[in-house]
């Protein structure tokens with residue numbers, strides 16, 4: 001692409017940022033949709049507040065925020081979207097009058113990714129494995145999208161209890177039930193949409209799953225792993241072994257980027273363009289299937 005006097009800049013703030021796929025998404029989208037925009041990663045090791053202020057002073061259109069700054073960035077925002085505020089984490093900054101507005105497109109991205117696979121949350125019985133930052137956001141999403149009942153299972157029960165208490169209070173109904181991970185045998189009869197939101201199985205620990213017992217996987221009607229490295233996780237393999245569909249988190253990553261791009265540019269990205277970017281992401285990861 002040609003960089004000229006009208007080129008807008010967007011970027012990513014994080015530490016580390018070396019392995020990010022976000023430039024593939026945003027520079028790819030700029031190419032597909034014809035926006036005069038360049039996206040670069042910024043490795044921020046200290047001075048997060050200065051980085052945000054500096055970005056604004058440099059007329060940067062928008063930023064993504066990744067680990068470890070998704071909570072820490074909140075005090076440096078001009079305003080915050082209500083969903084991001086409830087979740088307590090921001091991954092997208094959108095330039096507004098006087099400063100940036102914070103959004104959480106990880107969760108709206110997960111929702112759009114699930115929709116693209118035909119997975120629905122409304123009135124579903126859902127298991128969330130994990131109670132860290134991502135699982136907490138998934139719990140808010142499930143509640144806000146009208147899930148029927150959600151069990152949140154975590155190794156440290158206190159974290160699952162804290163998330164359940166907070167979500168139930170926020171939505172004014174007992175939608176979330178906390179459980180110790182090892183208590184999965186006490187789950188009620190039936191089959192569940194199961195969202196794997198722990199870090200177990202992440203590359204290079206590719207041969208691990210947070211629950212190994214095959215009996216558990218007979219309770220899963222659809223498996224959704226937030227991890228996308230490796231492309232097919234052990235959790236996904238265990239779900240597939242029971243003849244059930246399983247998905248990784250790459251489309252979640254794709255759509256969180258697409259929604260950020262739409263917010264920055266005031267456009268709607270077509271599903272055709274989304275599919276083209278998805279292919280580019282897979283190629284970048286060395287996946288040929």
Ligand code: NAP
Pocket residue numbers: 106129130131132133134135154155156159181197198199200202210226227228249250252253256
């Ligand atoms: P986090 O806050 O560090 O939480 C980690 C979770 O994993 C906790 O629930 C932790 O349980 C659990 N865990 C870790 N080791 C475990 C073990 N050996 N046995 C049982 N449970 C274990 O991490 P996070 O930010 O929530 O991220 C979780 C995963 O989601 C990561 O793999 C990340 O890559 C992925 N993610 C993907 C996307 C995407 O766009 N696709 C976006 C965000 C996150 P305890 O509380 O008991 O320690």
